[in-house]
Amino acid sequence: MANKDLVRRALSVTANMPAKQAKPAVGEGPSAVAKEFANESHLQAVPVPRTGPGSMLAFMAEQSEVHKEVVRLRERISEFDGADVVRRIDPNEITASNWANRDVSHFDTDAFAKLKAEIANSEGNVQPIKVRAKKNPDGVGVPFEIVYGHRRHRACLELGIPVLALIESDMEDAELFVEMERENRDREDLSAWEQGVMYQRALDQNLFQSARQLAVAIERDVSNISRAMALAKLPADVIRAFGSPLNLQFRWATPLRDAHQRDPEGLLEKARKVSESTPRLTPAEVFSFLTRPPVVEAASAKRPVEWKDSDGKRLALLSTDKKGRAILSFAQAIEESEQRKLIKLIDGFLGSRS
Structure with a gap:
């Protein structure tokens, strides 16, 4: 009976091992652990004894070693629980985000050419992009959408090589947008227009x-x-006048908006002239030309100049009397601080005439 008890206890060693439930991770890590288990060579073989009790003890010792090894490998696998999946993907299986913030002109810059060359020399992108799995219940369409890394994806696409990507299985639209905006802010700066x-x-x-x-x-x-x-x-003609939307600057936003509200047709006419001019003006020169106040020519001195808001309501009117004297009137009363600004502008204007 003693020998039977030993056999029962030996056979129950693995059956009673704690079943630690580890979430299987996808990727190379867990498979490498399994391979290590298959190729394990450090377990010491127990010499086969010649007696019955000795055989039972040897069996129990061997099972104890196996138990320890299984526990160790389970602990290794648990390290990958919840890990993000990183793998190489055909760039044709990835589409740009609905909120892609890179204008196509970005891919014609020296900075992009340099990035593309670096990726080619490294035989792939070292820093992975991030994608999310698209919700395609019927399995039709491109399976992944970019969260961030549009430039790296484009470079790999043009080079015809797989792109290293971090795969997010579940991500809401707002979460994608926030992560994309923050990641791009830390990398190649987006132009003011692209951000807008x-x-x-x-x-x-x-x-x-x-x-x-x-x-x-x-x-x-x-x-x-x-x-x-x-x-x-801003209208497309105005953007085109700068040569590229990447040339627009934050500090130009308010003056350009005001110029458009003041005289929409006049601004468009100026923008078209700039686009057709040779040689091309610099972005700063374009901005100066487009925002320059209208000049009342002598031949049209009697024709009033009107400023309107975005709703078409009059803000101010510049007219002349029969003797050619200018009269500037505002549709609404202006505050004292605004009056001081106006006086300063008039002082500057009169000073330039003297």
């Missing part, structure tokens, strides 16, 4: 209820967001 297009698209698609809510989510000043969106709302 991205912010406006997020609001149009109801990712956020207001510019203020958007500002809180991405931890940016709401005034910067407003200026960026003002640039994004």
Whole structure:
């Protein structure tokens, strides 16, 4: 009976081992652990004894070693529990985000050419991009969408090589937008216009209820967001006058918006002239030309000049009397601080005439 008890105890060693439930991770880590288990060579073989009790003791000792090894490997596998999956993906299986914030002109810059050369020399991107699995219940369409890394993805696509990608299985739209915006802010700076297009698209698609809510989510000043969106709302002819939307600057947003509100047709006419001019003006020269106040020519001195807001309501009127004397009137009363600004401008104007 003693020998039978020994056999029962020996056979129950592995059956009674604690079943630690570890979530299997996808990727190379866990498989490497399994391979290590298959190729293990350090377990010491127990010499086969010649007596019955000795055989039982040897069997129990061997099972104890196996038990220890299984526990060790379970602990190794548990380290990969919840780990993100990183693998190489065909770039054709990845689509740009709905809120992609890189204008196509970015891919014609020296900075992109340098990045592409670095990736080619390294035979792939060292820093992975991030993608999320698209919700395609029928399995039709491209399976992945970029969270961030549009430039690295484009470089790999043009080089015809797989792109190293971190795969996020479940991510909401707003979460994707915030992570994309923050990651790009730490890398190659987006132009003011690109940021404005991205912010406006997020609001149009109801990712956020207001510019203020958007500002809180991405931890940016709401005034910067407003200026960026003002640039994004400029007519295409005005953007084209600068040669590339990447040339637009935050500090130009308010003057350009005001020039457009004051005289929309006049601004468009100026912008078309700039686009057709040779040699090309610098972006700063274009800005100066487009925002320059209208000049009243002698032949048209009797024709009043009118300023309007975005709703078409008159803000101010410059007219002349029969003797050619200028009269500037405002539709509404102006505050004392605004009067001081106006006086300063008139002083400067009169000083330039003397």
